[in-house]
Amino acid sequence: MAIREIIKYPDPLLRKKASPITEFNAELKELVADMAETMYAAPGVGLAANQIGVLLQIVVIDVSPKDDKNKLIPLINPEILEGEGSVIDEEGCLSVVDYAANVERFSQIKVCARDLEGREIEFEADGWFARVIQHEVDHLNGKLFIDHLSSLKRALYKKKRKKQLLIEEQERAENND
Ligand SMILES: [Zn+2]
Numbered sequence: 001m002a003i004r005e006i007i008k009y010p011d012p013l014l015r016k017k018a019s020p021i022t023e024f025n026a027e028l029k030e031l032v033a034d035m036a037e038t039m040y041a042a043p044g045v046g047l048a049a050n051q052i053g054v055l056l057q058i059v060v061i062d063v064s065p066k067d068d069k070n071k072l073i074p075l076i077n078p079e080i081l082e083g084e085g086s087v088i089d090e091e092g093c094l095s096v097v098d099y100a101a102n103v104e105r106f107s108q109i110k111v112c113a114r115d116l117e118g119r120e121i122e123f124e125a126d127g128w129f130a131r132v133i134q135h136e137v138d139h140l141n142g143k144l145f146i147d148h149l150s151s152l153k154r155a156l157y158k159k160k161r162k163k164q165l166l167i168e169e170q171e172r173a174e175n176n177d
Helices: 026-041 127-140 151-176
Strands: 046-048 058-061 073-084 087-093 096-105 108-114 120-126
Touching: 026 046, 026 058, 026 073, 046 127, 058 127, 073 127, 087 127, 096 127, 096 151, 108 127, 120 127
Parallel strands: none
Antiparallel strands: 046 058, 058 073, 073 108, 087 096, 108 120
């Protein structure tokens, strides 16, 4: 297992669509283990493969309370079949640094996916779990939570991020002197 680097906005890989998994082999299990380790180390409650620069339809989720034993849910080729209701809550993302905003999501969803052995699973989700699934499935489609915000809010974040990257660059240059 290894902790992978989480890529950050505006990395273009975050805008690419992930391809479905067709082979459920040891390589997939290793990748999922790496993703889980990366997510727990961050720490985060969900991670899509795009976020470590791998364009495959894999997400890992763990929304269990911190003092609980880790309950990792890997979803391969996940798809949201149905959604109903609407709920607004604050969201952040490991790839969208130092930012959180209210996002409207379905309150209840029906999900279809495969498990690590390639078996089809179908289930219903609600609450925070449903929100995290919608956020992660968005990633697989090249979409970020900031895409759900008003264009003004998005523009403000882009500006803030640009400034941040500029400062980072200056710091790097100074350290190299
Ligand atoms: Zn995210």
